[in-house]
Amino acid sequence: MAAHEVQKQEPSTSRKSPFPLAPTPTKSSMRSAPASAPSSTKPCVPPSTTRVVAIKSIDLDRSRSDFDAFRRETKTMSLLSHPNILSAHCSFTVDRRLWVVMPFMSAGSLQSIISSSFPNGLSEPCIAVILKETLNALSYLHDQGHLHRDIKAGNILMDSDGSVKLADFGVSASVYERNYLGTSSSLSSSTTSSYRLTDVAGTPYWMAPEVVHSHNGYGCKADIWSFGITALELAHGGPPLSNLPPSKSLLLKITKRFNFSDYEKHGGADKNKSKKFSKSFKDMVGLCLDQDPNKRPSAEKLLKHSFFKNCKGSDFLAKNVLGGLPSVEERFRVLGGLKSEDDEDEDESARERVKNRRISGWNFDEDGLHLNPVFPTESSDSVVDPTESASGSVVKMVRFGGETIIPLSSESHESCLSSPGRVAEEERGDESGESSLESNLSSLAGADSIAVGVDREAMVGGLTAFMRSLDEQRQNVGTLIGLLRGEEVGEVMMSREEQMGQVVDRLRVELENERERNFQLEMELEFLRIQISGAYTTTGSATGSID
Amino acid sequence: MKGLFKSKPRTPADVVRQTRDLLIYAQRSPDSRESKREEKMAELSKNIRELKCILYGNSESEPVSEACAQLTQEFFRENTLRLLIMCLPKLNLEARKDATQVVANLQRQQVHSKLIASDYLEANIDLMDVLIQGYGDTDMALHYGAMLRECIRHQSVARYVLESEHMKKFFDYIQLPNFDIAADAAATFKELMTRHKSTVADFLSKNYDWFFAEYNSKLLESSNYITRRQAVKLLGDILLDRSNSAVMTRYVSSRDNLRILMNLLRESSKSIQIEAFHVFKLFAANQNKPADIVGILVANRSKLLRLFADFKIDKEDEQFEADKAQVVREIAALEPKELS
Incomplete structure (x- = not known):
């Protein structure tokens, strides 16, 4: 466009823009936020x-x-x-x-395109074009020492001509800059250790295992993992495991390598469709989702993968994806009418939340413990973003929804009421919050279920799938509780026990740090009081006598 | 010809030398044969990229300290840094970014456990003038700004900048219309005012009058929300630093300052209010308030107490509550003083 x-056409050396640097009256085609x-x-x-x-x-x-x-x-x-x-x-x-x-990228994000018109995913030739363009961007970024850290369909935008751009650098980071943040002028650390980041950032479902377990640091390859997840998202209409709450997905990712077959297995409800993918696509995604970051190919290398050979151009996308697609404004209206925010905004607020987690010093292992929706008491004290409660963003809401589940699903509760799965839900008592989430998700198309009404078939299917996953979860909770009580549970638990140990250790260190900081602050305040009173004692005593 | 070059790997020092030659070429005004120039500029960009790769490593390899040391030594042996800074506007965007990262990295490179960049900059301190003035150039500001922030890590360089005439310009740079540039200038300003404690304390005591006059009128009373907010936060950081205690006692004894802070307390922005409180509490906690300060506080006592009564921050903060309680006690207990 x-x-x-x-x-x-703008020369790369000049960034002088013809745009006014003040909000002169603009014509906005949308209601303000x-x-x-x-x-x-x-x-x-x-x-x-x-x-x-x-x-x-x-x-x-x-x-x-x-x-x-x-x-x-x-x-x-x-x-x-x-x-x-x-x-x-x-x-x-x-x-x-x-x-x-x-x-302005008039076609919006791929996440919004998919959820409005391609709930079961895009065709492989389209995926190839999108991924290739994205890889070009990634290769450029990584070459500059930049990590995007939030690669997902929601951050890939398309214009009306089919051109594709990677957006949202809100949590991106430069490996060069970050490395120096803590270290003083001494060079020793920067020569011995590579340029790695250690803070947790991104969106849970797309995060690489080494980002979740960030104590060892991570590099550009973390983006490659997210890229692989994005490939699955484009192919299936949602990221893998998005029917499970985020913390569980994280645990699963860490504990085992997952690939297409896992995805099918965990995909649950909407897997009745039989989609066939080419060998080269599966191979490409498999390479990206290697547990070992070092074994994942670089963006540059991936570009040479056979999957991207004979890749079509952006006009192909324009024809096959954008044809018949409702405009961004149209999609907004469908999404419930009460929102004036773009999908990017939801990302934004969600991003803030991810950041907040980071700032408040939580890590996602902790989340696995504390925010796992299996403990419903934890899930009620969170802030609800009203924009995410509306139907269209169900998938999104859940992504970050470890803590926001119950209050959001008022609409979906209603849909549950009429469903035959209701009894099963009640039996589960305090876990109903979660179950409404799950059933909600089981009709992954999300928006449709509310707009169209409840499809009994789908609901039953969803609930059975949900029951299975619930059993699995219950088992996990059991082991977790067992661990917490210090009991030995089963033989599988070795690795998990180690994880818990790490979490406890890290928490302890954090607490220690916090205490230290607290102490320092107190000292400082004390010192300040002394300073203030001390600075005046001499003059004070003199004037005191005059008074 | 090219194959010949490739056959023998260049040492880091070779790359520096070649870069320097190309920079000298680039510095000359373009002659008639433009095509050759483009070629040379492309080669220059490649060399700068290579310098960056040596210093930072790449996806395949980690940087080698031996090579870094060689590079650094050769770089500062002659005037390469000056050439690079001067030629920066002639480079394309990618080369500028690479050059900025090279310069940033070189500031921390040690040769024989010495930061030779510091020595070089002391001898070429006028380069700072170029870097600071970069904030006036939209195209160069972010590059020069990033370099500048790295250079002022050296205490001697920071002292020079603090004591230079340029210091006054920061009050304007911080409020430039382009957010990215203004924010960069603000980051540099903050770094200057907080990094080297003793230098800052020295600077503030010597330049107290003009500095805080400007700080108050241009920043704290700016019409720009973000300027006010950043300024009041930074003011708190400066005054609460124990190395600046002398400056702090002086600051909290001025009724003009108190008036400005009380105005900030009345802002509709919660964030500014809270930052303003962290400065205001120093006025209240001062055990030897001058009579005019006491007079103002007494005159506004009921308003202040009412303000603090519903003054809350979103998340619980014991320290904040304790500070608030103390400020309230102090103000409530005040007796009007006669000027003796």
Whole structure:
């Protein structure tokens, strides 16, 4: 589209944009975001141009940081220059909001395309084109020492001409910069250890095992894992295991290598479709999903994989994916009418949440313990993002929903009421919160079940599948409880026990750190009091006598 | 010809030398034969990329400290850094980014356990002028800014920048319309004001008057939300640092400062209010408040106490609550003082 072409023509050395750096009146084709939204994105037409741009507007008053994350994101977006990467035209603040002006990708994210028109996934030739373009972007990023850290269909955008761009650098990081953050001027650490990141960031279902277990650090290969998951997402309509709560998915990922057959096995409800994939596709995905990051190929190498040979162009995508696709605005309206946020926004808020987890010092192993929805008491104290409660984003909501499950499913509760699975649910008593989630998910198409009404067949199928997975979970909970009580449970538990041990150790270290920091702060305050009073004791005593 | 070059691997020092030659070439104004120039510029970009690979390693290999040391030594033996900084605007975006990462890395490279970059910069301190002025150039700001932030890790360089005339310009750079550049300048400013404690304390005591006059009027009273918010946060960081205690006692004895902080306390933005509180508490906790400060606090006592009564932060914070309780006690117990 226009925006795309013009951007290509811009010489790479100049980033002077013709855009005003202030919110001069713009024509917005959408309602503005609710005041409560931390960020929103909408298409606008700046005056004096005919280009439509997307503006991401972030409420800065809600972020407690010193804006370093925003600084890094906007910097990254203005310094990256690649046809497959969504860069920013400019960014500026408007009162309390940060506006990031970007090219408008009119077809929206692939996640939204899939959930609106391809609930069972895209065809292989289409997937090949999308993945190849994405790989181009990844290869460029990695070459720059940049990790995207949140590769998923929701962050791959498409324009009306079928061109594909990777977006959302909110949690991206530079391995070069990060390495230095903690270390002082001494060089020893940087020469001995490679440039690796250690903080947990991303979206659970797409996260590589070494990111979850980040104490050893991870590198570019973590993006390759997420890329592999994205391939599955495009092929099946959702990421693997998305019918399970995120923490469980994480545990599964860590405990064993999973591949297509696992996916089929865990995929549960909607697996009646028999989709055939080529050998080269399976092989490509298999390479990406190797447990050992070192064995995964680099982005550059992957590009040479046979799966990408004879790959079609973007016009092929435009014809086969975009034909008959409702417009982004249309899709919004279908998604319940009450939301004015883009899918990106949901990502945004979700991302914030992932970040928050990181900031508050949790890790996902912990989550596995604490936020596992098997303990329903844990699940009620969370914040609910209203935008995610509406039907269309069911799949999304669940992704981050380890903690948000029950309050969200009011609509789906109703659908459950009429379902024959109701009794089974009640039997499970306090786990009903989870079960409503599961049944909700079992009709993975999500939106449809609510809009169309309840399909009994699907519901029964879903519930049986759910029961199976519940049994499995119960077993897991049993072992976990056993572990917590210190009992030996079964023989399988060796590795899990080790994991628990690590978690406990890490928690202990964290607690220790926290204590230390607390102590230091107290000392500082004490010192300050002394300082304040001390600075005046001399003059104070003098004036005191005058008083 | 090319095959010949490839057959014998170049040493890191070779790469530096070749880069330097190409930089000298690039610095000259372009002559008639443009095609050759493009070729040379492409070669220059390749060399800079190679320097980066030696210093950072790549996906296949880790950096080798021996090679890094060689490179660093050769780099600073002659004026390569100056050439690179001066030629940066002539390079393309990718080469600029590579060059920035090279310069950043070199600041930490030790040769015979010495940071030779520091010595070089001390002898070529005028380079800082170029880097700082980069904030005025939209195209170069992020590159020069990143280099600058690395250079001020050296205490002597930071001292130079603090004491230079450029310090005043930061108050404007922080408020540039481009968010990415303004935020970069703010990050550099913060680094300057917090990194080297003794240097900062020294700077603040010598430049107290103009610095805080500017700080108050341009930053704390800015019309720009983000400027106010960052400024009040940084002010708290500066004043609460024990090395700046002398500056702090001076700051909290001024009624003008108190007035500004009280205005910030009244902001509708919760975040600014909270940061402002962390500075305001210092005024209240001061055991030897000047009479005019006491006068202001007494005059506004009921308003302040009402404000603090519903002053809460979202998550529980014992320290915050304790601070608040103390501030409330202090204010409640105040007696108007006569100026003697």
